[in-house]
Amino acid sequence: MFAAVDLGSNSFRLHIGEPAGGRMHIVRTARDPIRLAAGLDKDNLLSESAMRTAVRTLQDFRAILDEYTLDAVRVVATNTLRVARNADQLLPQLEAAIGYPVEIISGEEEGRLIYMGVARAIDKPDERRIVVDIGGGSTEVIAAIGPEITLVESFGIGTHPQTAAYFADGRITAGRFDAAVTEARARLEDAAGLYRAQGWDAAYGSSGTMRAIAEVLSKNSIGDGGMSLASLHALRDILIEFGHVDAFSLPGIKKERVPVMVGGLTVLIGVMQELGIDRLTAINAGLRLGVLSDLELRANSRDRRDAAIRACMRRFGVDSQRALRTSSLASKLYEGLEPLESRHPYLCWSAMLHEVGLAISMTGAHKHGAYIVEHADLPGFTTREQRLMGTLVLGQKGNLRKVRDALFDLDLAKAVLALRMAVVFMHARADADLAGLRVRMKAARIELDLPAQLLGKHPTLGPWLAKEEGAWSEIGIAFQAREF
Numbered sequence: 001m002f003a004a005v006d007l008g009s010n011s012f013r014l015h016i017g018e019p020a021g022g023r024m025h026i027v028r029t030a031r032d033p034i035r036l037a038a039g040l041d042k043d044n045l046l047s048e049s050a051m052r053t054a055v056r057t058l059q060d061f062r063a064i065l066d067e068y069t070l071d072a073v074r075v076v077a078t079n080t081l082r083v084a085r086n087a088d089q090l091l092p093q094l095e096a097a098i099g100y101p102v103e104i105i106s107g108e109e110e111g112r113l114i115y116m117g118v119a120r121a122i123d124k125p126d127e128r129r130i131v132v133d134i135g136g137g138s139t140e141v142i143a144a145i146g147p148e149i150t151l152v153e154s155f156g157i158g159t160h161p162q163t164a165a166y167f168a169d170g171r172i173t174a175g176r177f178d179a180a181v182t183e184a185r186a187r188l189e190d191a192a193g194l195y196r197a198q199g200w201d202a203a204y205g206s207s208g209t210m211r212a213i214a215e216v217l218s219k220n221s222i223g224d225g226g227m228s229l230a231s232l233h234a235l236r237d238i239l240i241e242f243g244h245v246d247a248f249s250l251p252g253i254k255k256e257r258v259p260v261m262v263g264g265l266t267v268l269i270g271v272m273q274e275l276g277i278d279r280l281t282a283i284n285a286g287l288r289l290g291v292l293s294d295l296e297l298r299a300n301s302r303d304r305r306d307a308a309i310r311a312c313m314r315r316f317g318v319d320s321q322r323a324l325r326t327s328s329l330a331s332k333l334y335e336g337l338e339p340l341e342s343r344h345p346y347l348c349w350s351a352m353l354h355e356v357g358l359a360i361s362m363t364g365a366h367k368h369g370a371y372i373v374e375h376a377d378l379p380g381f382t383t384r385e386q387r388l389m390g391t392l393v394l395g396q397k398g399n400l401r402k403v404r405d406a407l408f409d410l411d412l413a414k415a416v417l418a419l420r421m422a423v424v425f426m427h428a429r430a431d432a433d434l435a436g437l438r439v440r441m442k443a444a445r446i447e448l449d450l451p452a453q454l455l456g457k458h459p460t461l462g463p464w465l466a467k468e469e470g471a472w473s474e475i476g477i478a479f480q481a482r483e484f
Contacts, residue, residue, distance in 0.1 A: 001027070002299075003070050004291035005061060005098065007077040009037035009136025009160055010260060011208070012057045015288040016068055019296050024120060024289060030064055032057040033256070037080045037136045037160035046084045054090065058097035065099070072295045076113070076287070077104045079137030079158065103382040107154020110287065111140035112379055117289030118206050119147050130200040132271055133207045133286055134264045136160045139271065141188070143198040150198055157187045159209055163263035170245040170259070177236055177266060184270025192274045203277045206286035209264035212253050214282035216261070219252035227280040232269050239265070294380070304380035309349050312376060316359040318352070322426065327351035329431050330422035337418060337441055339411040346385065347415045350392035351422060357393075370394035392416060396423050400475050407475065414441055421448070424468065428461035430454060436484075446472060448481040455483060 006013045016028040034057055039050020065073060075094075081087045081104050094102045105113070114133045122129075125146040133140045137158040143151040166180040205214070205227065214227050216235065223231025242248045245258045253261055272280070297304065313320060330351045334344060350373070357369030374390030381389075395403040395416040407413040421439065425431040438449040448465075455462050465481045472479035 001068060001070050002292050002295040003065055003068070003073040004288040004295070005058075005073070005075040005100075006288050006291070007036070007054070007075065007081060007094070007102065008287075009078060009080040009138075009158060010035060011136075012036075012054070012061070013288060014061050014064060015292060016065075016070070017289070017292040024292050024296070026289075028064065028068070030061060032060070035136075035160070037158070038164075040080065040084060044083050044085045046080075046086055046090060051090050051093065055093050055097045058094055062098050071299060073100045074291050074295055075100050075102045076110075076291060077102055078110050078135060078287075079107070079154075079156070082107070083137065101384075103384065105382055106377070107138055107140060107156075108152050108377055109379065109382070110138070111142050111152040111154055112149060113290035113294060114140055114206055114286045115142045115144055115149055115152070115290065116293045117285045117287060117291075118142075118204060118283060119144070120289055120293050121283060121285035122204075128199060128201045130195065130198070130203045130275070130277065132203070132205050132210070132268070132277075132280065134158060134205070134209045134267050134271075135207055136260075139187075139267055141191075141195065141271065141275070143195055143200065151194060153191055155187045155191075157184055157267055159260045159263035159267065161263075162266050163259045166266070167245065167259065167262055172239050172243055172245065172262060174240050177240060180263070180266035181270045181273070184267045185274045188271060188274045192276075195275050203280045205268070205280045205282045207264075209260060210268070210280070210282045211284060212257055212261050213265060213268065216250060216252040220250045227282060229269070229272050229278055232265065232272070235265060236269065305345075305349065305378070308378040308380050309352050312353060312356065312372075312378060316356040316372070318355050318358075323352045323355065325431060326354060326419075326422045326426050329425060329434075330418045333421050333439055334415055334418035336439055337414040339414050341411050343388070343412060343415045346388050347392060347419060350389045350396075350415075351419055353389070354393055354396050354419065354423065366394055366396050366398060369396075388412075392419055396420055398471070400471050404475055410441075410443065417441055417446065420468065424461070424464045428458045428464055430458040430461050433457060444477050446477060446479045448479070450481060450483045452483050 001018045003016045011031055011033045014030040015026055017024040017026050034053050036050055036054060039047045075098055091102055115131055118131050128145050131142045135158050137160055139155045139157055141153055142149055162180050166176045217227060217231050218225050223234040239262060245262060248258045313323060327348045331348055334347055353373050354369060356372050357365035360368040370390040370393045373393050374386050378386060391403055391406050392415060396419050403416060425434060433454055436451050440447045469479040
């Protein structure tokens with residue numbers, strides 16, 4: 001049984017799911033419409049009130065999670081925490097409240113997870129489709145064929161900024177509405193040609209806002225009752241006739257959701273006009289189902305992150321044999337160092353990518369590599385995970401001052417040491433002659449016991465180890481290598 005917690009810009013939501021018979025059965029849900037995005041000021045700082053509300057909601061969610069025996073829990077945060085300048089202040093409070101790490105995912109990763117949920121719910125493996133998800137702070141558009149994504153982008157426009165910019169006082173006029181639609185179209189116009197070139201057999205809307213709009217259209221028989229562009233324009237006309245969000249009184253939506261619907265409708269019309277979509281089908285699947293599906297894959301040793309690493313290696317022409325040998329050796333060295341809290345997967349992935357920077361330049365390749373690893377679009381990875389791997393790649397050689405802060409974590413320092421030693425032995429072509437090698441690391445001392453005659457057999461190893469002694473001593477850690 002798995003749990004997904006979605007910290008969205010409009011609402012915080014929780015799904016607990018149990019896989020059975022190829023499907024994910026949702027056994028418990030919870031939702032709190034906290035409107036986190038409304039807590040951002042003009043400088044993108046979250047208010048103290050908004051942060052307190054967020055913490056209280058996660059405390060409530062934790063009480064629900066504690067009722068179940070769960071195999072894995074994943075908490076993901078989207079656009080508002082991506083843009084909030086004081087997110088680092090809030091994250092520790094959120095993690096303490098929920099009892100699990102909070103991952104701020106990129107817009108592209110959000111789109112991929114949304115699509116995993118949609119693909120799980122639609123049993124049409126060959127269908128060419130486009131999926132639109134309009135959230136509180138961003139809109140994700142995904143083109144795909146069956147389970148395979150061909151294009152995914154996240155656009156910085158959502159229900160909250162549209163409502164705040166054009167309908168802050170609640171008044172709805174034709175001029176305001178059309179200006180909001182034009183704003184939405186402008187955000188997508190550079191990418192529109194790419195999506196049109198993909199083509200699609202069907203288009204889907206996956207967010208709560210989409211389902212709310214679909215409900216209003218259906219229950220009130222507006223237009224043809226479906227999510228066609230003509231029906232959406234008919235709903236626009238009705239809203240303008242009412243003239244104010246408080247005056248809207250049609251069945252299918254709660255009063256407090258009307259401002260969200262109005263902002264979402266302007267985005268939806270803009271997206272459909274710009275991309276040339278005539279009709280959408282609202283579907284009850286998206287980010288949370290995608291997160292649950294991803295957790296299930298990881299539990300079955302089918303981690304998307306492994307595929308992302310291989311794709312990155314191909315893109316930058318990494319020598320896969322050297323990468324595998326370095327990763328294997330770094331792993332063995334790390335296990336021998338007996339870390340208390342293992343960073344083993346991230347060490348292995350970092351070792352696989354430690355030479356990506358060579359695609360830019362031999363000089364400072366580790367610095368180029370660190371930048372690539374931290375900022376590349378790696379499906380399945382969070383910003384925090386990529387930052388960790390970037391630190392390991394940066395620390396693989398040269399001075400250690402640049403990663404000094406990370407070395408205060410002894411387990412992470414052991415990972416840096418393991419990768420550096422693996423790289424050294426690879427450079428000296430000594431990796432095949434290390435039987436009996438032992439390495440130990442305490443807070444201020446490293447001891448490396450080398451097999452006899454290793455230095456004589458590999459003459460470049462001595463200078464490499466001398467550099468290591470200097471690099472570690474520079475930050476106050478003694479490094480001693482000796483043959484036994």
